[in-house]
Amino acid sequence: MSKLTVHYVAHTHYDAEVFLTRDETFEIGYSVLLGALAAMREDPQFKFALDQTCYIEPFLRTYPEERPFFEQVIAEGRMEITCGMYAMPDVNIPSGESFIRQVISGKSWCQEELGLEVRCGWLLDTFGQHPQIPQLMAKCGFDHNVFQRLGTLDGHTEYWWKGLDGTELFCHWMRSTYCILYPAPTNLHEFKKFVDARLGELKQHALTPNLLAVSGADLTHIQPHVTRIFEEHNTAYDDIEFIVSTPKEYFDKVKGLVEFPVWEGDLNPVFQGCYSARIAVKQWNRKVETELLIAEMADAIAALLGNPSQAKLIKQAWEPVLFNQFHDIICGSHVDKVYVNTMDRFKSSHVQASQCLEGSLDAIVDAVDTTGEGTPIVVFNTLSWERDDVAECRVGYSEKDVFEIEVRDSQGNLVVSDLLSCERYETGGIKRATVLFIAKGVPSAGYEVYRVLRASSSLAPTTLQTNQSSVWMADIHRDIIENEFFKLEIDAWNGAIKSLVNKTNGWEVIPEDKPFGATVVKELDNGNFWEYNGHCKGDALFPMNRDHPLPAEGDSRAAFSHHYGGDGRVSRGRARMDYNINFVFGKGHFATRIRLYSGLPRIDVHTTLINNDERVRYRMALPTTLKEGVITQEIPFGAIERPKGEFPAQNWMDYSDDEKGIAVLNRGLPGNNVDGETLFLSLLKCTALKEGYGEGSGGFSSSTKTTDGYEIGIPHQFDYAFAPHTGDWKEAQLYRRGLEFNQPLIVLKAESHTGKLPSRQSLYAVCAENVVISAIRHTPNGTVVRLYEAEGKATTNVQLSSAFPIASAQETNLIEAEAVDAHIEDGSVTFDIGAFEIKTFVLRSV
Known part of the structure; x- marks a missing residue:
């Protein structure tokens, strides 16, 4: 290869909020950026790369006097804005729509405020990437993507990444981190030894005589002396030329020089512990990003009906969520004070999103014809297909003679329903009640008006059955609940599913030698926030997949919920049937509810855990009889096959062959795994950084509190579901099942009135x-x-x-x-x- 040119790109990795709060990080970040601007004032050769508008926008607001020079060095090509996002996000845990909102926020601000079109993708420190990233980035207007931690160990520095849909994105993988020439020695003798050691990996994998040396660590100041030391080196040696550059200058130089290889695949997993560390962050992210998407949809419909749009308020509510999707925040690898701030932001966005949604739904309901007998209940379906699903509402009566109630659809058809709770007058009449009913055929991205009425003599048919009497326990050892799709036999003492039969094809899911479906396993975990049973390999540059099989039942490092016990009971109903149990689980507590619905092919599970141990993890385990099945997991805007090992999934994971399978649906629980015919869902990782991390690195201090990460005494609630099916995941339409589980039907009571919209509409x-x-x-x-x-x-x-x-x-x-x-x-x-x-x-x- 001819003489090498090293393109030195100065930057700081702006960790928006990890070991320091946002405001504390601002103080360092502002100092860094002022120093970079000062270096560019003093040295025309110095250049700088800057990312994340959550950093840039407040800097310019705080120091408006620097804006003219800031814009000048951009115009001169000496400072390049990269990333084009509000924050540098994790791309596996948030939804694909959240990724797009990151880009819309970042790129629109750069365009409106600075007149810039950001073309350089900069997922510098993101913990893994899925194969829809090429399409997402290309269709968001990026020309290339720069990152570390990812790629095959023996691959090239540059390649075209071919995505799931066939889109190809030019990528640069930093084989030696984003601080390869940081900190650079200030004298030529030591600098020569330093670069000879550091550049070997880059030389080995480069396809052109150009090397990209992105240099700067977490929240570190720039190195203005490099222009001098580069000049000295270039004078003394002729094998390598060092130049201060920008990403644009580098890519303009290398693109088209050679035919770069094309690579296809998934760049996961990275830091498997991050899929369950500080799990409430993941759950709240799923909750609030979903609320915001629904609020946007309702606002668009309300606006089409002539109401003022709340789009600006919804945009404001997105901002804290986008900030929380910064990779170290949503992945849970942060200190306690950051966790408190994160949850406060989520809750603030939740309130604002809920208010916007309520206002839009009220406006839509006002336009719907709700005339008729009884209490009108408008049921909204936010998904783009007609669906059957469960709905709940609360009703109340001042008349004391409403003894029983029923629910009917817009055509007057009786639907199956239950009273989940009921307060009655002394007469026996209903004062107030919570009604659960099964709504059938709710129109796509639409609504239907149901009515709650005084009950007639007839009852809607139900498919639910049980072996237990409504008066006493007929079998003290077994609880059986079933609908037209599934039959479950549950151990009445501990809540383990001993048998799960898919009645459609007769498949028994649970093996005889492991009759403990849906057990929760507590395991020793001596890892930190990033890894299970291991510490953070912060300089790891390629995907790390470690096996996490089911422990043996006699393993002293593990405890199974079905080894404990309580008094399990069946709660009968016509629309739903529940099995409930709770008991002491080691030093902590365990409770679970397994629920079937009449007419729905889904088994819902709601589990509560209270942990009182340090350095443990909890997983749900579902052993199966399926041998050598295919593992498929949902990623943003798609699904891919994956090997065994814990990977980040969106709404579902499936294990199936061509004839049958079973899926686990989740709400904000990304850690999914299949190992040895057992499906796992990571629920909770209880860890901290007592052993330290790296004093001073990114602002870390051993005195900063992290022990809330042990989750001691905190009740955690988890929602997941099982969906046994015939055929593969496509035949089962699991992309629909996962969205249905995460976007329940929305129910709004209304007054009786006329309206320009009919009682049922897509x-x-x-x-x-x-x-x-x-x-x-x-x-x-x-x-x-x-x-x-x-x-x-x-x-x-x-x-x-x-x-x-x-x-x-x-x-x-x-x-x-x-x-x-x-x-x-x-x-x-x-x-x-x-x-x-x-x-x-x-x-x-x-």
Whole structure:
């Protein structure tokens, strides 16, 4: 290879909030950036790369006097804004829509405030990446992506990453971290030895005579002396030339020099412990990002009905969530004071999102015809297909003679229902009650008006059965609950599922030698926030997949919930049937509810754990009889096969062959694994940093409290579900089942009134079952509707229709730019979509 050119890119890795609070980090970050600007004032050769608008925007607001020079060095090409996101996020745990919101927030601010189009992706320290990243980044307007920790150990520094849909993204993998020439010695003798040692890995894997040396550690100050030491080196030696550069200058130089290889695959897992460390952060993220997506959809519909949009308020509510998706925050690898701030931000966004949603739903309900007898109940389906699911509402009566009630749909059909709770008058009449009912065929992205009425003499049929009497316990050892889909036999003493039969094909899921389905395993875990039974390998540069099999029942380092016991009971109902148990679990406490519904092919589990041990982890384990099945996990906007080992999944994980399988659905529990025919779901990791991390690294101090990470005495609640099925995950449409579990039907009571909308209506629909609407959002340019293909099956002539007549439509990229006219046929947007492709349309109504 000819003479090498080393492109030195100065930066600081801005850890937005990890070992220091946001405000404490600002103090260091502001000093770093002022120092970088000072170096550029003094030295025309010095350059700097800057990322994350959650850092840039407050700096310019705090130091407006620096803005003219800030903009000057950008215009001169001496400072490059990279990343193009509000915060440098984790990309596995948040939804794909959250990723897009990160880019919309970051890029729009750069465009509006600085007149910049950010083209350099900068997922510098993200803990793993999934194979939809090439499509997401390319369709968000990025030309390339720079990162560390990821890639194959013997691969090249640059390559084209071919994504799940076929999109290719040019990538640079920093084989020797983002601080390869930091800290650089100040004299030539030591600098020569330093670079000879540091650059060997880069030379070995480079395909061109250009090396990218991104240099700067966590919250570290810049090195203004490098221009001098580079000049001295370049004069003394002729084998390597050092230049101060920017990412743009580097990529302009290397692209097109050679034919770079194409690589396909998943760049996970990285730091498996992060999938369950500080688990409440993951659960709250799933809750609030989902609330915000639903609030956007409701706001768009309300605006189409003539109401003022709340889009600005919803955007404000997104900001704390986007900040919390910074990789070290959402992954749980932070100190206690950061955890407190994180939860406060989530709760603030939750309140704001709930208020916006309530206002929009009220506006929609006001337009719906709810006339008729009884109490009108408007049931909203936020998903893009007609669905059956459970709904709940509360009712109250001042009349003392309402003894029983029933629920009917908009056509007057009786639906199966239960009173979950009931307060009665002395007459026996209902004062107030919580009603659970099964809503059937609720229209796609629409609603239906149900009615709660005084009960007639008839009852809706139910498919629920049990071996237990409604008066006494008929069998003290076994509790059996079943519906038309599944039959469960549960150990009445400890809550373990001894038998689970899929009645559709007769498959027995639970093996005879491991009759403890849904047991919770507590295991010794001597790791920290990043790893199980090991410390953070912070300089690890490639995916790390360690096995986590089911411990033996006699293993002294593990305890199983089914080795303890309590008094399990069946709670009978016509719409739902529950098995409940609770008991002391070691030093802590365990409670679980297993629930079946009449008419729904899903087994819901709600588990509560209270931990009182240090350095342990908890997992749900579901042994199966399925041998050599295929493991498939949902990723943002798609699904991929994965090997055994704990990986980050979105809403579901599946284990199946061509004939049968079982999925585990989750709400905010990303750590999923299949090992030895057993499905695992990580629930809770109880750890801290008592042993330290690296004094001073990124602001870490051993005196900073982290022991709340042990989760001592804190009740944690977990929601997950089992979905046995025939065929594979595509036949079971698990992408629908996972979304249904995470987006329950929304129920709103209404007054009886006329309205311009009918009592039952689909507002948006897609004709192809494998195409899913992921977002509906109001913008000044029209209503944004985003869809993706969910099965890996290219589909032609897909039709997107709306109850609001479509006058025109444009297809855009993911950040709603680069618009081209879309085809409208018979009032619907008609298009073809590739396998796992994501498409965005902007609709304008008549």
